[in-house]
Amino acid sequence: MEDSLSALPDYDNPPVNEVVFGIQFNKLENLKAPHTGILWEKLGRKKYPECKEMPPLPHIIESFDRIPSQSPPITIEEFHHPPLPRLFFINVIQNHLIQVQQNRFHQNWRKLKSDDKYPRYVQLYPKFIKSWELFNSFVSEVNIGTLEPNQYELTYVNHIPRGEGWVNLSDVENVFPEFQCKIDDRFLPEPENISWRRIYRLPNDSGRLHVSLRLV
Structure with a gap:
């Protein structure tokens, strides 16, 4: 990985304000609210002492047989019970968080202070993989299905004042x-x-x- 990155431009102080690694997978129908406490312990409640509930993100698949839309498609789903929220597990200093919902797993680094230094992809990516492996282990241990990824995402947010x-x-x-x-x-x-x-x-x-x- 480092060899492939060595050919890319490198900046002393890039304007990166946030980085999000994400994996979208087929919906875990058996992931229920009671499981979230077990997941929190698995990820480490001391490491991520704060938990927030957020609206779920839409399930979007990139298709190459048509021109992509400028905005996410409007979808209508039938629910027999309220959907499980997207959960934010936030670390002590608030600059790292893990997002989990029934069909997504994301991990964010975010800049909170002007003198915060972007830790670079080569440092953040292994941390994301470790968190994903913990989530995979949790899914297996509580026997709620199998993770079947269908899309991978990498998002950079740059702020140039x-x-x-x-x-x-x-x-x-x-x-x-x-x-x-x-x-x-x-x-x-x-x-x-x-x-x-x-x-x-x-x-x-x-x-x-x-x-x-x-x-x-």
């Missing part, structure tokens, strides 16, 4: 060349806000890259 490479929206292309905002000799002025997205199919249909840009 105004004044660091850009001031006006027309400057954004200086830090993000894919985006262009030409306003010369036009009736319309510079936009007040932007929401921009592109989707790229990776070689050999190995996945998709989703890129979005917005002003916050």
